[in-house]
Amino acid sequence: MLYSEKVMEHFSNPRNVGEIEDADGIGEVGNAQCGDIMKMYIQVKDGLITDVKFKTFGCGAAIATSSMATELIKGKPIEDALKLTNKAVIEALDGLPPVKVHCSVLAEQAIKTAIADYYTRQGIDPTPIVGDISDACDACHLH
Amino acid sequence: MKRFVYADNAATTKISDAVLDSMLPYLKEHYGNPSSIYSIGRDAKIAVENARKQVAEALGCEPREIFFTSGGSEADNWAIKGAAYAQKAKGKTHIITTNFEHHAVLHAVQALEKEGFDVTYLSVDEKGLISPSQVADAIRDDTALVTIMYANNEIGTILPIAEIGKICREKKVLFHTDAVQAVGHVAIDVKEQNIDLLSLSAHKLHGPKGVGALYCRKGVVIRNLIDGGAQERGKRASTENVAGIVGLATAITESTEHLEENAKKMAAMRDRLIGHILKIDRTRLNGDREKRLPGNANFSFEGVEGESLLLMLDLSGVCASSGSACTSGSLDPSHVLLAIGLPHEVAHGSLRLSVSEYNTDEDIEYICSIIDGIIERLRAMSPLWERIVKEGKES
Secondary structure, rough: OOOOOOHHHHHOOOOOOOOOOOOOEEEEEEEEOEEEEEEEEEEEOOOOOEEEEEEEEEEHHHHHHHHHHHHHHHHOHHHHHHHOOOHHHHHOOOOOOOHHHHHHHHHHHHHHHHHHHHHHOOOOHHHHOOOOOOOHHHOOOOO | OOOEEEOOHHHHHHOOOOHHHHHOOOHOOOOOOOOOHHHHHHHHHHHHHHHHHHHHHOOOOOHHHHEOEEEEEEHHHHHHHOOOOOHHHHOOEEEEEOOOOOOOHHHHHHHHHHOOEHHHHHHEOOOOOHHHHHHHHHHHOEEEEEEHHHHHHHHOOOHHHOOOOOOOOHOOOOOEEOOOEEEEOOOOOOOOOOEEEEEHHHHHHHOOOOOOOEEEEEOOOOOOHHHHHHHHOOOOOOOOOHHHHHHHHHHHHHHHHOOHHHHHHHHHHHHHHHHHHHOOOOOOEOOOOOOEEEOOOEEEEEOOOOOHHEEEEEEOOOOOOOOHHHHHHHHOOOHHHHOOOOOOOHHHHHHHHOOOOOOOOOHHHHHHEEEEEEEHHHHOOOHHHHHOOOOOOOH
């Protein structure tokens, strides 16, 4: 199994690692049993994601996709962040081995879950905006 | 300063200079087919037969009881399927094994299970051991074969092979052991230990990849796995891998001759690793502390995932392995770690460091100097670790 240089670069120097103490939204997906947990923190101002941090327990691809996904949404409007697909994360990383595709799905879902949490905290029902976030573990069982 | 440290000797080993030197003539000059009549064929034939003597000597058996194979997996498949089919003709269709065998054994047995064989999987205890009485209790009138590994490839535990051999011999049941991890590292005498069938592989003892051997005790009938020419006394077709066989023989002679001193050296390095690494918070050693291979150390670090740990070690120049799902290419972590009762999340955070006599004290010092920082770094970004620490404080 080979990781691209981009994956290794993000794995060895992950961007946006950490927590945001007074985060506006927090999303956690995955579980310890499967070996991947991603937790994303976002700060939102005027519809923009002004800051994002993550913590990840998982393989190299899980850490690299978390890092890349946070890069891709930082400073972007919420609507753009919601459009981020796992495919875009994979492309930005110059590809992922097939068995690691689920890690990118996890990253996409972590962002959506954090945004959903943001809306819930605002008293807004997130489902019509964010959509139904399927159980991240389903992604594992696709291959 | 960064250095390169190979600490994955249970996966494969570096070929020794003596092994390579012994092989080269059979690739360059004596490249004849051992079945041919002319001189370079005869040279090759003599080399294969001398190699057979060397392997037999290392195991305490007769040369005619040694059959060369393409490796450990073939030897396992041949022993298990070959014995099972031969025993089935006598109405015996029950097989006993353990739940933490190498996949070459486990999957061979499972293939037989699909064909109607009845299999008993003995459960290892939390230390990765089984007791001889478990085997005795499981043997039935229709037991065809007992196949139990000599030493575990992941956690390094050494099983009571002589005791199991004695029980099997008394009950007249065939006994096979996958000794791929043990040969060259622990003293083996197939006669004394009442072993009927034993598999070994060259590349675990500084020999070449793609060659192994099966010891099959005289009088034990097993069905052929590879049909074709009359090589290996008509029992295993295929033109002999002459250079590989010569390499295997050199490797096994070298490692058995230096077994004690090497084991002592390796055990000292292993113990240093264990001593240092167990000081890290929430870390455990997997496998019995005493009954283990001299070169094997296997740990679990809570809150850390194995593959990212391996990548971090690799960035620092250290080669190791893990039983996490991400490194196994499947969804579940290693069946061995689950068999000793580890919860999934702890099994995901495992690390196997396996040393050989080629490692040095400096290698060990280097691993010890980087491991704490790596674990700390991964834990700092792990939401699982955050939870473990929080729960630990609350309780």
